[in-house]
Amino acid sequence: TPTPVYRCQKLDILFIVDSNQRIDFESNFEQIKQIMISITKQYRIGPPDGAQFAAVQYNRQGQLLWYFNTFDNLGDLDNQISDISWKPGVSNTTQAFEKAEIVLSGHGVRADAPNAIVFFAAGAHTKGYPDPVPVAQQIREKYKVRIISVALPLRSKVERDNNYKELVLISGDPSYVVNVDEWNQLGSHLNDVLDLMPCPYEACSGDITFIMET
Numbered sequence: 001t002p003t004p005v006y007r008c009q010k011l012d013i014l015f016i017v018d019s020n021q022r023i024d025f026e027s028n029f030e031q032i033k034q035i036m037i038s039i040t041k042q043y044r045i046g047p048p049d050g051a052q053f054a055a056v057q058y059n060r061q062g063q064l065l066w067y068f069n070t071f072d073n074l075g076d077l078d079n080q081i082s083d084i085s086w087k088p089g090v091s092n093t094t095q096a097f098e099k100a101e102i103v104l105s106g107h108g109v110r111a112d113a114p115n116a117i118v119f120f121a122a123g124a125h126t127k128g129y130p131d132p133v134p135v136a137q138q139i140r141e142k143y144k145v146r147i148i149s150v151a152l153p154l155r156s157k158v159e160r161d162n163n164y165k166e167l168v169l170i171s172g173d174p175s176y177v178v179n180v181d182e183w184n185q186l187g188s189h190l191n192d193v194l195d196l197m198p199c200p201y202e203a204c205s206g207d208i209t210f211i212m213e214t
Contacts, residue, residue, distance in 0.1 A: 008199035009044050012068050012115040014103055014145075015055040016096050021088040022122045022154060029086035031186045032120050032152070037078050038190050039118065046072035047110065053077055054103045058096035059089030060126075069108025093125040093132035093166075097139060104143045114198040115145045122152040123159055124166040136170040147171045148196045150189070151179045 015036055023029050044050035052068040065084065071077040100117060109115065117139075125132050139145060149167035154160045167177045178192045 007042065007194065007197065008114065009051060010049050010110075010113045011043070011051045011197060012109050012113045013039070013051060013053050013197070014068075014100055014115070014117045015053065016100055016117055016119045017055065017057045017084065018091065018093075018096075018120050018122045018152065019057050019059045019087045019089065020091045020122055020126075022091075022159070023086065023088070023152070024155075026086055028153075028183045031183055033081050033084060035187055035190060035193070036081050036118075038187065039193060040074060040077055040081070042194060045074045045077060047108075052108060052110070052113075054107075055081070055084075056096055056099045056103065057084060057087070058092060058099070059087050060092050062092065062095035062097075062099035064099045064102060067103055067107035068110075090126040090129070091123055092129045093121070093170075094130040094135055097132055097135045101135070101139055101143075104139065104145060115143065116197055117145055117147045118193060119147055119149045119167070119170065120152060121149060121163060121167055123154055124162040133166070133169045137172065140172055146196070146198045147176060148193055149177045150186075150193065151177055152186070153180055153183050 017032060040053060054068045055065040057063045057065055066080060071080065136147060140147060147170055149171045151163050151167055154163060164177065168174045171177055176196055178189050180186050180189055
């Protein structure tokens, strides 16, 4: 008997979006925005029982784009995602997570809703900036948040390996890291991301018998 797919709708989901120069092209950054929009379309938007979305963007510094309680409808939310600009620079990943903690500490976050961070990363943090792993670990533990990391395509194997190693430590579990080999494959990983979202409820399964009076 097939098991129906059930996704929790009441979630607080924070996007952290890398904007460094390793993304290479504006068209690649557009692919990130498209999968973000695809994720939002899987949910009813807004309280009390729908999903809320917040966003942080980073390069050499983190920028808080909007809070969980900024948008209560899909149209305005997706328009705001579409308006995010690629701002190439180095990767100060630590500051991105510091901005994430500001979002998670209030500003519309709901105590009765599971929360998740979807972290799009094009490379490990730039040398010379603080290691982001301690602050990410602190956020996971303090706010009980699941960090789903999306390892974006990179040119060299060394860069890819370094990115993956850092993301495993940031997420705290290799099963929460989604590897993307090619930019044109990013959208095909939508369900991989969605399947990792937290849900405290068991999916329904089993046999259903119909009894009809004749």
